[in-house]
Amino acid sequence: MKQARRQIAGRSRNKFGVAALASVAILTVGAAWLLFMQLLDADAEMDAIVRENAVWAIFQADRHIHELHHYLELVSIAGGDAQHDDRTNHAAMMTSYDILYSRVTLLERGSFFLDLTGEGALQQQSRELSAFVTGLAPQMDALDPADPGYVAAVEALEAALDPWLGVSNDMLLQANSATNEMRLADRLTRLDIQENLAWLALVLILAFLGIFVLMLLQLRKIARSNQLMALLQERSRRKALRAQAASRAKSAFLATMSHEIRTPLNGIIGSAELLSLAEMKGPQERQLSALRDSADLLRDLIDGILDFSRLDAGSIEQHKAETDLAAMGRLLSGAFGEQAAAAGLSLKIDLPLQRVQVNDTRLRQVLINLIGNALKFTHEGGVRVTGRLVDGYFLRVEVEDDGIGISAEEQKRLFKEFSQIDGSHRRRYGGSGLGLAISRRIVEGLGGQIGVESEPDKGSTFWFELPIEPLGAARDPAEDLPTRPIPQPALAMDVLVVEDNDINYTVIHAMLDYLGHRVTHARDGQEAVDILAYLTPDIVLMDMQMPNMDGLEATRVIRARGQDVPVVGVTANAFDHDRRACLAAGMNDFLAKPVTTEGLTRVLDKFRPTRPRPGTVEQSSVAAEASAQASVREEDEIENEQLKDLAEALGPEMLEQLIDRFALEIDGLETSLGATLAARDAAAQDSVLHSFKGAALTLGMEGSGGVAQRLRSALPIGQDDLAGLLATAKRDVIQAREMLASMS
Amino acid sequence: MMMRFIVAVTAAALLGAGAAQADMLPSPTGPVILTISGAVSDTNADGAAALDLAMLDALPQHQSTVETPWYDGEQTFSGPLLSDLMQLVGAEGSELRVIALNDFAASLPWDDISEFNTILASRLNGEELSVRDKGPLFVIYPFHEHPELLNEVYFGRSVWQVARIEVQP
Numbered sequence: 001m002k003q004a005r006r007q008i009a010g011r012s013r014n015k016f017g018v019a020a021l022a023s024v025a026i027l028t029v030g031a032a033w034l035l036f037m038q039l040l041d042a043d044a045e046m047d048a049i050v051r052e053n054a055v056w057a058i059f060q061a062d063r064h065i066h067e068l069h070h071y072l073e074l075v076s077i078a079g080g081d082a083q084h085d086d087r088t089n090h091a092a093m094m095t096s097y098d099i100l101y102s103r104v105t106l107l108e109r110g111s112f113f114l115d116l117t118g119e120g121a122l123q124q125q126s127r128e129l130s131a132f133v134t135g136l137a138p139q140m141d142a143l144d145p146a147d148p149g150y151v152a153a154v155e156a157l158e159a160a161l162d163p164w165l166g167v168s169n170d171m172l173l174q175a176n177s178a179t180n181e182m183r184l185a186d187r188l189t190r191l192d193i194q195e196n197l198a199w200l201a202l203v204l205i206l207a208f209l210g211i212f213v214l215m216l217l218q219l220r221k222i223a224r225s226n227q228l229m230a231l232l233q234e235r236s237r238r239k240a241l242r243a244q245a246a247s248r249a250k251s252a253f254l255a256t257m258s259h260e261i262r263t264p265l266n267g268i269i270g271s272a273e274l275l276s277l278a279e280m281k282g283p284q285e286r287q288l289s290a291l292r293d294s295a296d297l298l299r300d301l302i303d304g305i306l307d308f309s310r311l312d313a314g315s316i317e318q319h320k321a322e323t324d325l326a327a328m329g330r331l332l333s334g335a336f337g338e339q340a341a342a343a344g345l346s347l348k349i350d351l352p353l354q355r356v357q358v359n360d361t362r363l364r365q366v367l368i369n370l371i372g373n374a375l376k377f378t379h380e381g382g383v384r385v386t387g388r389l390v391d392g393y394f395l396r397v398e399v400e401d402d403g404i405g406i407s408a409e410e411q412k413r414l415f416k417e418f419s420q421i422d423g424s425h426r427r428r429y430g431g432s433g434l435g436l437a438i439s440r441r442i443v444e445g446l447g448g449q450i451g452v453e454s455e456p457d458k459g460s461t462f463w464f465e466l467p468i469e470p471l472g473a474a475r476d477p478a479e480d481l482p483t484r485p486i487p488q489p490a491l492a493m494d495v496l497v498v499e500d501n502d503i504n505y506t507v508i509h510a511m512l513d514y515l516g517h518r519v520t521h522a523r524d525g526q527e528a529v530d531i532l533a534y535l536t537p538d539i540v541l542m543d544m545q546m547p548n549m550d551g552l553e554a555t556r557v558i559r560a561r562g563q564d565v566p567v568v569g570v571t572a573n574a575f576d577h578d579r580r581a582c583l584a585a586g587m588n589d590f591l592a593k594p595v596t597t598e599g600l601t602r603v604l605d606k607f608r609p610t611r612p613r614p615g616t617v618e619q620s621s622v623a624a625e626a627s628a629q630a631s632v633r634e635e636d637e638i639e640n641e642q643l644k645d646l647a648e649a650l651g652p653e654m655l656e657q658l659i660d661r662f663a664l665e666i667d668g669l670e671t672s673l674g675a676t677l678a679a680r681d682a683a684a685q686d687s688v689l690h691s692f693k694g695a696a697l698t699l700g701m702e703g704s705g706g707v708a709q710r711l712r713s714a715l716p717i718g719q720d721d722l723a724g725l726l727a728t729a730k731r732d733v734i735q736a737r738e739m740l741a742s743m744s
Numbered sequence: 745m746m747m748r749f750i751v752a753v754t755a756a757a758l759l760g761a762g763a764a765q766a767d768m769l770p771s772p773t774g775p776v777i778l779t780i781s782g783a784v785s786d787t788n789a790d791g792a793a794a795l796d797l798a799m800l801d802a803l804p805q806h807q808s809t810v811e812t813p814w815y816d817g818e819q820t821f822s823g824p825l826l827s828d829l830m831q832l833v834g835a836e837g838s839e840l841r842v843i844a845l846n847d848f849a850a851s852l853p854w855d856d857i858s859e860f861n862t863i864l865a866s867r868l869n870g871e872e873l874s875v876r877d878k879g880p881l882f883v884i885y886p887f888h889e890h891p892e893l894l895n896e897v898y899f900g901r902s903v904w905q906v907a908r909i910e911v912q913p
Contacts, residue, residue: 098875102875105876
């Protein structure tokens with residue numbers, strides 16, 4: 001601060017200095033101009049008068065006096081001896097006089113640099129000489145060589161002229177010295193002016209030097225303050241970086257803690273579930289129930305915090321998917337129906353019969369939050385959910401309950417983090433209090449709004465609006481395919497569990513045991529890789545974080561060896577990128593920790609082998625290829641088995657629909673592959689064939705599947721190949737329909 | 745008187761001979777006041793042109809009213825243009841050497857007579873110039889038309905009491 005003030009003071013001092021010096025410079029220039037003008041004026045004044053050279057004029061006069069004197073002398077010496085000479089001399093003498101006359105009249109004039117009109121001795125003599133010479137005129141004119149007194153008159157004139165020779169000589173000397181003095185004076189004046197000009201120039205140079213120095217100082221100061229500013233910027237940038245780092249550290253801490261908490265929680269929940277499978281009685285059952293509830297609540301809380309921390313990073317996926325709103329409503333009805341019925345509440349969910357583009361996961365999450373909240377805070381009456389499209393591009397959903405209501409004061413804090421309306425409610429209703437904050441972040445993150453209208457004891461209406469892209473009316477629910485029933489009882493499977501944590505392994509082992517499956521254990525990725533060298537289980541449940549070799553690396557090694565055994569990642573990390581990492585490493589699926597019997601059942605069913613395993617014979621892709629090449633007879637038998645399984649699991653109607661769809665896909669195949677033939681687009685063909693192979697194998701049509709797989713190794717395919725594939729597929733469809741007819 | 749007669753006869757004889765020899769320039773009838781010699785093609789004397797006042801007056805007359813260092817205030821000089829005079833005698837050269845009665849001389853570059861209306865004045869305010877008035881002929885530059893000529897160099901070239909002109913080739 002003090003420094004800044006000093007800088008400001010210094011700057012103003014500097015400015016004053018520059019201004020003062022600039023004034024000096026301007027004054028100096030002005031003075032120089034004046035002097036220069038003076039010089040010009042003096043010159044102009046001199047030029048204004050037309051001048052002649054006085055010394056030259058006096059010299060001429062002097063010369064002609066001498067000449068006249070010479071002629072007078074000549075005439076007087078010659079006397080009257082020679083008439084002819086006299087006449088010549090006389091004419092010359094007269095001309096000489098005339099010239100002298102014209103000369104002396106000039107001397108009286110002032111048009112000389114040396115003034116001859118003043119009062120000095122020279123001027124006096126000039127006037128006298130002039131008067132004398134002009135005064136001679138009558139006598140000169142009167143001269144006549146023929147006159148007897150001619151010579152005497154000439155002698156008299158000579159005598160009269162004699163003293164003036166000295167005078168004119170004296171005048172010449174005076175004029176010369178006066179001119180010299182004048183020249184000197186002139187030179188001195190000029191020197192004086194030049195000296196003054198030199199001084200002015202010096203002052204000017206000094207003033208400009210001063211200005212230059214002050215400017216330089218100013219520039220340096222500016223540079224220094226710029227430096228200071230850059231320094232401050234750098235400092236605040238570092239602070240911002242530190243703050244960002246702190247924020248990242250917080251997120252990392254949350255993720256790590258959630259993982260660390262989830263691992264023991266996994267053990268708690270799993271153990272509780274195992275205990276609940278055993279017969280429990282009286283208080284123990286209640287205690288176990290309390291334990292499970294508390295553990296579930298804790299897990300929800302951790303999930304909420306995780307979710308919230310993810311949203312904190314500001315990363316709401318803008319991904320949109322085609323969503324059937326009515327179907328989502330039915331799903332929610334199913335999910336909450338039991339809970340509502342148990343609480344004696346009515347639940348009515350009425351979302352529009354509309355397909356839209358929306359982030360379905362997030363929409364569902366918000367709806368679950370709001371409906372869950374509404375059910376939680378309602379004791380009698382019910383919850384009504386209504387949705388409608390506003391302006392065609394917004395989905396507005398209102399969740400109305402007959403609950404305890406919220407005062408205006410409380411509404412303000414409602415959507416803030418960790419702000420369950422008050423402590424007593426928290427105790428009474430439980431929950432993290434993050435649900436609404438998360439919902440708000442999601443809705444606003446997706447470009448929508450969320451709000452509430454409520455009065456205490458009169459229920460609440462929570463509403464939100466989300467931007468959507470309408471796609472048209474939904475299919476009638478009656479047309480929906482019936483959901484696939486869970487096949488019961490389960491077929492026993494060989495399961496390799498890769499898990500380093502003893503509790504977790506015990507839990508999973510017990511669950512698998514209960515479900516009737518066979519379990520092999522590996523303590524880390526390396527052990528799993530070793531075991532898989534000689535053992536081929538139906539499925540591998542792979543933990544992620546393990547010593548020696550983690551789950552991802554182990555999966556990569558297994559896949560690199562060409563083994564296609566299903567690998568399911570068991571992960572406590574709920575982040576999307578963890579799941580993507582699983583799939584990228586070659587895993588087929590993932591199972592969230594803590595592991596439940598439901599989750600296990602789902603995953604195991606998904607990867608249940610399509611036919612009984614032939615003893616301990618190794619199953620490999622090579623073997624599958626070989627079996628695909630086997631005789632039609634064998635294929636038929638195998639197909640029978642697969643279709644029978646499917647018929648049992650799905651029911652004959654469903655299977656028929658699936659076969660119809662497959663028939664449609666054959667037509668599609670003809671179109672899509674036909675389009676790639678000319679271009680020999682191997683990549684496009686591979687993609688289509690892969691998809692088709694999957695569909696064929698799912699329906700047990702290994703003939704078509706085998707052909708498709710074989711073609712994939714000989715890309716690009718030709719017209720003949722396509723014809724062969726289509727023929728095989730059509731035959732498979734006919735056989736499947738015949739078989740289905742024989743079964744029913 | 746006798747002397748003057750002899751001179752006149754001799755001059756007439758000489759001029760007559762010159763006229764018979766070469767050109768159309770007539771002989772002067774009055775006293776010769778100007779002799780032009782040097783690179784002159786039209787002559788009436790021995791390689792020279794001798795002119796009297798009447799011959800000068802026969803040329804187109806120009807007036808210059810100018811201020812000079814030798815007179816008070818503006819004075820009106822009149823006489824023929826030097827360029828006309830040079831044409832009359834068929835003179836052509838690089839400069840004129842103008843010589844006064846007292847042998848004062850100055851050299852006038854040819855440009856001084858071709859670029860400026862420089863006259864050889866024979867009269868001041870209508871009066872013939874006597875020798876005492878710096879006559880009979882006076883080179884007068886047009887100072888009124890060209891003030892830049894008002895300096896010592898042109899004052900020096902303003903020869904008065906002009907008697908002869910030598911045309912330098």
